[in-house]
Amino acid sequence: MALKQVLDILELLDRPEVDGAEIAELFASRGLGGMDVEPVKTDLGSTTFLRLLIPGTDGRSGGGKAPTMGILGFLGGVGARPDVVGLVSDGDGAVTALSAGLKLVDMFNLGDRLCGDILVATHVSPDAPVKPHEPVPFMGSPVGMEEMCERLVDPDMDAILSIDTTKGNRIINNRGFAISPVVKEGYILRVSEDLLSIQEWVTGRRPVVLPITTQDITPYANELYHLNSILQPATVTDVPVVGVAITAEAAVPGCATGASHEVDIELTTRFVVEAAKAYTAGKAKLFDQEEFDRLVRLYGTMSYLQAPRRVK
Numbered sequence: 031m032a033l034k035q036v037l038d039i040l041e042l043l044d045r046p047e048v049d050g051a052e053i054a055e056l057f058a059s060r061g062l063g064g065m066d067v068e069p070v071k072t073d074l075g076s077t078t079f080l081r082l083l084i085p086g087t088d089g090r091s092g093g094g095k096a097p098t099m100g101i102l103g104f105l106g107g108v109g110a111r112p113d114v115v116g117l118v119s120d121g122d123g124a125v126t127a128l129s130a131g132l133k134l135v136d137m138f139n140l141g142d143r144l145c146g147d148i149l150v151a152t153h154v155s156p157d158a159p160v161k162p163h164e165p166v167p168f169m170g171s172p173v174g175m176e177e178m179c180e181r182l183v184d185p186d187m188d189a190i191l192s193i194d195t196t197k198g199n200r201i202i203n204n205r206g207f208a209i210s211p212v213v214k215e216g217y218i219l220r221v222s223e224d225l226l227s228i229q230e231w232v233t234g235r236r237p238v239v240l241p242i243t244t245q246d247i248t249p250y251a252n253e254l255y256h257l258n259s260i261l262q263p264a265t266v267t268d269v270p271v272v273g274v275a276i277t278a279e280a281a282v283p284g285c286a287t288g289a290s291h292e293v294d295i296e297l298t299t300r301f302v303v304e305a306a307k308a309y310t311a312g313k314a315k316l317f318d319q320e321e322f323d324r325l326v327r328l329y330g331t332m333s334y335l336q337a338p339r340r341v342k
Contacts, residue, residue, distance in 0.1 A: 032299040035132040036292055039125050043108045044117040048154045050078035053128065057082065060132065061139040068181075070153075075172035077107065077155035079181050084134045086310055089147035090186065096146030099306045100187030100269075103127025103151070104178075104194040104259055106169030107158020110285045114160075120169035120284035122195040122276045124152040126295050130302040137303075146310025151182040160285045165200055168258070169284040175250040175259060179266040189270050189309060189316050191302055194260035196275035197282035197289070201241055201257070205291070207298040208238040210273035212317045213247050213264040216332030217325060224314035225272060225305060232301045240275045244335065251338035258284075265336045270316040274298060 042053055050067040057065050066081040088094035108121030131150035137143070159170035171178060183190065202208055209229060212219040221239055229237040242261065245254045249265045264271040276298055282289050308314035 031296070032129055032133045032303065033292065033296045035136065036125065036129045036296045036299060039128045039132060040117070040290070040292060043121060043125060043154060046109070046111055046156055048078065048108060048156045050080055050154065053080060057132065057135060060135050062135045070173060072172045074159050074170065075107070075155055075157040077153045077158070077172045079151070079153045080128070081149070081151045082131055084131065084138055084144070084148040084150070086144045086146040086148070088145045091147050096310050096312070097188040098147040098149060098186050099309050100184060100190040101127050101130055101148060101150045101302055101306065102182050102190060102192045102263055104182070104192050104262065105152070106171040106284065107155035109156035109158065110160050110169060111157045114285055114287055116287035117290055118169060118284060119197055119282050119286045119289035120195050122290050122295055123193045124154050125290065126193045126276065126298050126302065127152045129295065129299045133299060133303055134306070144307055144310045148306055148310070149184050149187055151184065153178065153182070163198065165198070165281050167283045167285055168198060175262055179262055183263050183267050187267070187269055190263055190267065191272055191274050191305060192260055192263045193274045193276070193298065193302065194258055195284060196240065196258055196260055197278040198284050199257055200281055202275065202277045203279050204238045204277050205279050206233065206238065206277060206294055207301065208240040208275045208277050210240040210242050210261065210275065212270045212272055213261050214270045214317060214322065215268050216247065216335035217322070218242060218244070218247060219317050219322065222272065222314070222316045224308065225316070228304050228308060228314065229301060232304055233297060238277070240273055242273070248335050249338040272316060274302060
């Protein structure tokens with residue numbers, strides 16, 4: 031279970047001045063050797079980027095060969111002060127990523143170590159802007175989407191789980207979490223059967239899949255409609271990316287407070303941890319490399335969808 035880790039992270043993030051140093055101190059108190067903490071201030075607000083490595087028994091950081099899993103908390107901000115007071119729904123992505131990281135650190139120190147390295151990255155902003163969006167308002171970010179992707183996506187990641195609150199819509203009507211099809215180099219691939227199985231085992235229910243469109247896997251800079259930012263990491267990497275969407279039955283604004291459900295976050299955290307275990311041990315595949323290669327031979331590259339284009 032990961033409820034204790036979720037509550038520890040929620041307590042730290044639900045405050046008007048989120049201090050990255052305090053988050054690093056929490057991880058250090060649990061035995062993590064170090065966390066990269068980088069404060070950033072812009073005209074739109076402030077945020078702190080957080081990055082940490084949990085070494086695997088056969089991880090490349092120690093000279094091993096096991097693949098590295100990236101766990102990203104993707105969001106605009108954990109707060110929208112002074113417009114609203116408290117932790118906003120949009121912050122669930124950061125809460126989940128950090129909770130998964132804290133759970134993995136606790137496991138590491140108890141002797142339960144994964145095969146491969148885990149890289150966790152997110153950012154926390156207590157005063158992110160709110161921006162218009164249909165059907166409900168979205169949270170903006172103090173930094174641009176391209177910069178956020180560049181800061182969070184690490185070239186050492188062999189696969190990425192991108193976690194984002196995905197409640198501000200009417201196309202996914204399930205409370206809990208959903209996983210997206212795999213996105214790689216401009217292609218929307220089939221949903222990973224292995225991840226579907228893990229989702230079933232963790233939830234005890236039938237799997238839920240997030241419907242996505244071509245627009246959703248293109249950069250925000252093209253000004254097309256996007257469901258949300260959950261698959262933006264796929265625009266800056268050639269490794270497979272899966273969106274892990276924290277969802278609701280009704281459309282909930284990203285700037286809504288009192289809308290974070292610790293039970294749903296814990297469920298999502300457990301899924302992320304189990305997926306990381308299986309992937310780094312070579313027991314879960316996100317996509318079929320031979321099928322992908324045949325797809326490219328038949329229809330060519332789709333990587334141009336990863337770059338913003340403007341029609342004059």
